[in-house]
Amino acid sequence: MKSWQWGDTTAASTDADLLADHLEPLGVRLRCYPVASAAAPMLAPAQLDASGQEQLLGALDSVFQELQRERGYQERDLVVLYPEHPLLAELDAKFCRVHIHEDEEVRYIVDGEGVFGFVLPDARQIEVTVDAGDYIDIPAGVEHWFRLNAQQRIKAVRYFSARGGWLPVYQERAMQEFPRP
Numbered sequence: 001m002k003s004w005q006w007g008d009t010t011a012a013s014t015d016a017d018l019l020a021d022h023l024e025p026l027g028v029r030l031r032c033y034p035v036a037s038a039a040a041p042m043l044a045p046a047q048l049d050a051s052g053q054e055q056l057l058g059a060l061d062s063v064f065q066e067l068q069r070e071r072g073y074q075e076r077d078l079v080v081l082y083p084e085h086p087l088l089a090e091l092d093a094k095f096c097r098v099h100i101h102e103d104e105e106v107r108y109i110v111d112g113e114g115v116f117g118f119v120l121p122d123a124r125q126i127e128v129t130v131d132a133g134d135y136i137d138i139p140a141g142v143e144h145w146f147r148l149n150a151q152q153r154i155k156a157v158r159y160f161s162a163r164g165g166w167l168p169v170y171q172e173r174a175m176q177e178f179p180r181p
């Protein structure tokens, strides 16, 4: 976890324990899995073709195997986003709105950065900037959003116990105006 902040302040924090306390009522779990050094050649380029993606997933398989044992995930795939991605604006519009899923949303960030936003039980909103090595598990039904930051670059593994449950179900609630450095 790189940093986090409230929507009504410009001050960011790097206090991971305090963040965990805030996210605990939602059941959101953040962990760190150091990215395997064997993955490095596939992390350097912003874009990856299909074979590069398979190689990268293979290099990260020890994490998948651990998660399979612990959580029973059946499948995984890779999200690779970069500034020239043809669907970047469309994907940003799709996920940068308050939504929930019928299944949990599980991501392992291995390159770049991304921002997850959450609505806490008291309606305060919080944004968390994640980067390489961060694993995040968002339970079904938790109001959240996702966006890229100014880097517009991320590689993240998605883990699934069932396909389809991660489609966004939009909520009426509006996002606060978070600073976008």
Ligand SMILES: [Fe+2]
Pocket (backbone or CB within 6 Å): 095, 099, 100, 101, 105, 144, 145, 146, 168
């Ligand atoms: Fe989501």
